[in-house]
Amino acid sequence: MAPFPPPPVNTIDWSNVGFKVREVNGHIESTYSKTTGKWTPLKFVADPFMRIHGMAPALNYGQQAYEGLKAFRGPDDTTISIFRADRNAKRLQHSAEVASMPPVPEDVFLAACRAAVALNAGFVPPHATGAAMYIRPQLYGSSAQLGLNPPEEYVFAVFVVPTGVYHGVHPVKALILDEFDRTAPRGTGNAKLGGNYAPVLRWSDAARAEGYGITLHLDSAKHEEVDEFSTSGFIGVARHGDEVTLVVPDSTSVIDSVTSSSVQEIARSFGWKVEKRPIKYSEIPDFSEVFAAGTAAGLVPIRSITRRIDPSSSQSLLKTREGHGRVSSAKQGEETITFIADGVEDAGEVCLRLLSTLKGIQLGKLPDEFGWRFEVREEDGRKVEDGLRGVMP
Ligand SMILES: Cc1ncc(COP(=O)(O)O)c(C=O)c1O
Incomplete structure (x- = not known):
C-alpha cells in the first residue's frame, strides 16, 4: 500500500502556485433535514459543482455562512495537519445561528475537513514552499422556499x-x-456570512486602484473606534521600553480571528501582554506597529493608515494629536498615520517574531505546544461514502 500522504502532484508547478482556483479530486457534502434532525453521512463528490434548487434561500435571501482554514505539510512532506480546525468549527456554529441555520456538530465539521484534505492530499503543497491547502467549509439553506x-x-x-x-x-x-459600514452596530459583523463581504468589494477595489492594499472599518455607530480590516483582524503594538503589549479591539461587530487569537497566545508565551479593549481612532498613532491578522496571509504589516476626514472635525488627528510624529497630511481633507516609511520594506520586529513562530507551528517546524495541529490520516478519507453524484429525486 502506498504510504500516506502521497507526494504533491506533478501536474502543478509548485514554485508558482498563485491564488487561482485549481481543480482537485472533489469535495465533501452532507445534508441536514429539519424533519429528521440529522446530517446525512459525509459524501465525497468528484466534481466542483453544487446541484441546488434555484429557489433556495442561499441564492435568494443570503442564508449562507462559510469558513476558511488551512492544511500544511510537515517537514519532509510526510505528514499533513490542519491548523486549529476546532476554532473554525465553533465559529461556523456561531455564524449558523446568526443566519437562522442548524449548527454543524463539531465532529461532523472536523471529519468533513479531514476527509476533504485526505481525499485531495496530493494537492497539499510541498512543505518547502511554505504554501498551504486552503479549506473552505460552507453551509446554506438549500431546499426550495418561497416565503421568508x-x-x-x-x-x-x-x-x-x-x-x-x-x-x-x-x-x-x-x-x-x-x-460605508460593513455591519450595523447590533448586526451581523461577528459572523462569517457571505453577505458581509459582497458589499465591501467595490470599496476595497476602488481603494486598491488608489494604492491601498487593505481597507479598515471603524465602529458603525460613531466611527470613533477600530473594528477590523475587511478581511482580517486588527492588532496594534504598544511598547514601553522592553515591555510589549498587543492591543486588539473589543468589538461586538468583528469576527473572532483564529490567527489573531493564535498570535495573542504566542505573545503571552513570550511574556508579552495582551489587552482586548476598545481602541480609539485617536490612539492609533501611539502604536509602534500595526498588523492585520488572517488565515490568508498570516500577519501583514501595515505601512500607514489614511483617513479622508475634514480637518475641522472633532476627530481629526491634526487637531486631537497635533504635532504627533506619525501623523501627516499630504492633501486637504486627508490624514495619514505612518508606521513604516515609504521605501522601507521591513516589517516591525514584533510582527516578524510572531509570524515566524506562527508559521513554524503551522508547518511543523516547531513543537505543537498549544495542541493546534490536527493531523490528517488516510483513514479520514475512507470514512465517507463513495463519490458518484446521485440525481435529484
Ligand atoms: C472580516 C474578517 N476579519 C478577520 C478575519 C481573520 O480571521 P482568521 O484569522 O480566522 O482567518 C477574516 C478572515 O477570515 C475576516 O474575513
Whole structure:
C-alpha cells in the first residue's frame, strides 16, 4: 500500500502556485433535514459543482455562512495537519445561528475537513514552499422556499484549493472606509456570512486602484473606534521600553480571528501582554506597529493608515494629536498615520517574531505546544461514502 500522504502532484508547478482556483479530486457534502434532525453521512463528490434548487434561500435571501482554514505539510512532506480546525468549527456554529441555520456538530465539521484534505492530499503543497491547502467549509439553506422562513434542508460542503504563498512580508497601506459600514452596530459583523463581504468589494477595489492594499472599518455607530480590516483582524503594538503589549479591539461587530487569537497566545508565551479593549481612532498613532491578522496571509504589516476626514472635525488627528510624529497630511481633507516609511520594506520586529513562530507551528517546524495541529490520516478519507453524484429525486 502506498504510504500516506502521497507526494504533491506533478501536474502543478509548485514554485508558482498563485491564488487561482485549481481543480482537485472533489469535495465533501452532507445534508441536514429539519424533519429528521440529522446530517446525512459525509459524501465525497468528484466534481466542483453544487446541484441546488434555484429557489433556495442561499441564492435568494443570503442564508449562507462559510469558513476558511488551512492544511500544511510537515517537514519532509510526510505528514499533513490542519491548523486549529476546532476554532473554525465553533465559529461556523456561531455564524449558523446568526443566519437562522442548524449548527454543524463539531465532529461532523472536523471529519468533513479531514476527509476533504485526505481525499485531495496530493494537492497539499510541498512543505518547502511554505504554501498551504486552503479549506473552505460552507453551509446554506438549500431546499426550495418561497416565503421568508427557514427551509427544510441545508447543505454543508467542504472544498479545498491549493494556494500559493506570499513571498516575504510586504508592508501595505490601509485606507479607512468612512463612507460605508460593513455591519450595523447590533448586526451581523461577528459572523462569517457571505453577505458581509459582497458589499465591501467595490470599496476595497476602488481603494486598491488608489494604492491601498487593505481597507479598515471603524465602529458603525460613531466611527470613533477600530473594528477590523475587511478581511482580517486588527492588532496594534504598544511598547514601553522592553515591555510589549498587543492591543486588539473589543468589538461586538468583528469576527473572532483564529490567527489573531493564535498570535495573542504566542505573545503571552513570550511574556508579552495582551489587552482586548476598545481602541480609539485617536490612539492609533501611539502604536509602534500595526498588523492585520488572517488565515490568508498570516500577519501583514501595515505601512500607514489614511483617513479622508475634514480637518475641522472633532476627530481629526491634526487637531486631537497635533504635532504627533506619525501623523501627516499630504492633501486637504486627508490624514495619514505612518508606521513604516515609504521605501522601507521591513516589517516591525514584533510582527516578524510572531509570524515566524506562527508559521513554524503551522508547518511543523516547531513543537505543537498549544495542541493546534490536527493531523490528517488516510483513514479520514475512507470514512465517507463513495463519490458518484446521485440525481435529484
Ligand atoms: C472580516 C474578517 N476579519 C478577520 C478575519 C481573520 O480571521 P482568521 O484569522 O480566522 O482567518 C477574516 C478572515 O477570515 C475576516 O474575513
